[in-house]
Amino acid sequence: MSSTEEGAGAVGAVSTDQTIIDNNDSTSIDMDEPLSGDEVANLQSLDKSFYGGQPNFNAKPLIRKVPSTLCRNEDFKKYFMPKVISIGPLHHCDRTLPASKKLKLKLATHFVEKIGVDKESLYRNIKKEMDGLKGCYDPQELKEYSGDNKELAWMFFVDGCAILQAVYMRYGNDDDDGKLFIKNDLLTFVYSDLFLLENQLPFRVLELLTSSGNGKMFMNAIPRFIDGTVINPGEDSFNHTFFGNKLCSNEARTKRHHTIGNVKELKKAGIRLKASETSCLTDISFNSIFVFGKLRLPPINVNDSTMNLIAYEMCPDFDNDFTVTSYMCFLDLLIDEAEDVKDLRDAGILYNRLGSDEEVAKLFNKMNTDLVPSPKNYSGVKRKIHNHCKNMWINHAVQGYHTYFTSPWTFLAFVGAIAALSLSTLQTYFAMHQLK
Numbered sequence: 001m002s003s004t005e006e007g008a009g010a011v012g013a014v015s016t017d018q019t020i021i022d023n024n025d026s027t028s029i030d031m032d033e034p035l036s037g038d039e040v041a042n043l044q045s046l047d048k049s050f051y052g053g054q055p056n057f058n059a060k061p062l063i064r065k066v067p068s069t070l071c072r073n074e075d076f077k078k079y080f081m082p083k084v085i086s087i088g089p090l091h092h093c094d095r096t097l098p099a100s101k102k103l104k105l106k107l108a109t110h111f112v113e114k115i116g117v118d119k120e121s122l123y124r125n126i127k128k129e130m131d132g133l134k135g136c137y138d139p140q141e142l143k144e145y146s147g148d149n150k151e152l153a154w155m156f157f158v159d160g161c162a163i164l165q166a167v168y169m170r171y172g173n174d175d176d177d178g179k180l181f182i183k184n185d186l187l188t189f190v191y192s193d194l195f196l197l198e199n200q201l202p203f204r205v206l207e208l209l210t211s212s213g214n215g216k217m218f219m220n221a222i223p224r225f226i227d228g229t230v231i232n233p234g235e236d237s238f239n240h241t242f243f244g245n246k247l248c249s250n251e252a253r254t255k256r257h258h259t260i261g262n263v264k265e266l267k268k269a270g271i272r273l274k275a276s277e278t279s280c281l282t283d284i285s286f287n288s289i290f291v292f293g294k295l296r297l298p299p300i301n302v303n304d305s306t307m308n309l310i311a312y313e314m315c316p317d318f319d320n321d322f323t324v325t326s327y328m329c330f331l332d333l334l335i336d337e338a339e340d341v342k343d344l345r346d347a348g349i350l351y352n353r354l355g356s357d358e359e360v361a362k363l364f365n366k367m368n369t370d371l372v373p374s375p376k377n378y379s380g381v382k383r384k385i386h387n388h389c390k391n392m393w394i395n396h397a398v399q400g401y402h403t404y405f406t407s408p409w410t411f412l413a414f415v416g417a418i419a420a421l422s423l424s425t426l427q428t429y430f431a432m433h434q435l436k
Helices: 002-008 037-052 100-115 120-125 130-134 140-143 151-169 175-179 184-193 203-209 213-230 250-260 263-268 304-313 323-334 339-348 357-367 379-390 393-405 409-434
Strands: 019-021 029-031 271-275 285-289 292-297 300-302 350-352
Touching: 100 151, 100 213, 120 130, 120 151, 120 203, 120 379, 130 140, 130 151, 130 203, 140 151, 140 409, 151 184, 151 203, 151 213, 184 409, 203 213, 263 271, 263 339, 263 379, 271 379, 285 379, 300 304, 304 323, 304 409, 323 357, 339 350, 339 357, 339 393
Parallel strands: 271 292, 300 350
Antiparallel strands: 019 029, 285 292
16 A cells, blocks of 8 residues: 555655645745745744743842733723832833922932931942843833933932932931921822832842941831831731732633622621731631631732732742732632622721722722632632532521521511410410310
8 A cells, every 4th residue: 555545645754855736736845945044034033932032030030010911901000100209210200200309309318418428429339330230120121221321320329318218217216307398198108109010229229328327227127117018917928029821801700709709698608707817818718617617818908009019920030829919819709899898897808008998899800800810829718618608508507597696686586486386386285185
């Protein structure tokens, strides 16, 4: 049998000198025809893409812009934009911050006076390490500064001094520093701006500015600042990031809500919400006894910085398990409306720093279309909750509990009905015995 017959139409090996002719014998392709330079370049681009396109998790993360998947949502943009002060090159020329330059110069001036080191030495410390400092950003973001280290060095110098002074004003040990005329509300907005992903300086800048003189007291204020403005109460496992995927469809969102339900549905299933003993975002547990369940969730502040933590996890420079993103998506399963937010607040789980409960509910309901949680995180807890909720015997028992025991009036009515039934039974029993 020939190879053609054996293959029954399958394409076998073709020799390099074979000519391929179509059915009309009108064209032919010479397999030995040399490729053009453009064709060779296109093929080589595959190799470059394979070896150069993989993220290097061993390298230090860069200070990047918010991923486009978040920025394209108009409702999210406000959480990534500074309100008072621009830090670093990404928002340096922002025209919506007219007072930023003056405020930073004022803060920097007071820092230079207090540090006890002449300003020329401080500036030279920054200037001599500009190559390393520029390496903390995506080169594409520094194109306009590529030939001007002086402007970038001055920016790093002023912004670094401003950060250190602003942090020291509230979190340092010098009570006299409060005499600096900056209103408390303005200073609060400054602190909020320091946690924005695009509003960052390399931490090395702060180290260079505090390497001599009274620098230690400024650096000592930074941990207190982090603890005082922490995203997750009592836990600072993610705060170090601020110094230095396929989308979920509406169908997927509906299925996940059907799996465990919102807060109201959990309460109907006899599940109580309680804050975890720690603020670690992986400290989630669910336990059930008889017909009742208890879901423990770690407390979290929801504010402008929350979305920036999510944006940081989405940056391509480092490997992570999307802890914040996954927890926010888990909370989204529980939140459908403002009443759900209130229940989480009452349980000490969610601290609302955005405004009304309605605004928080809207944020959670919108973010789920652009976030992808880790499929491994909380899968065990979700399964336990699902199994508890689908148990019909438990549902009937809980239904009875809610019907007869959730208020004193329904409880008294239930007791009265039982008493009446008991008396009726006794009366029937004695009547039958008297007849005998």
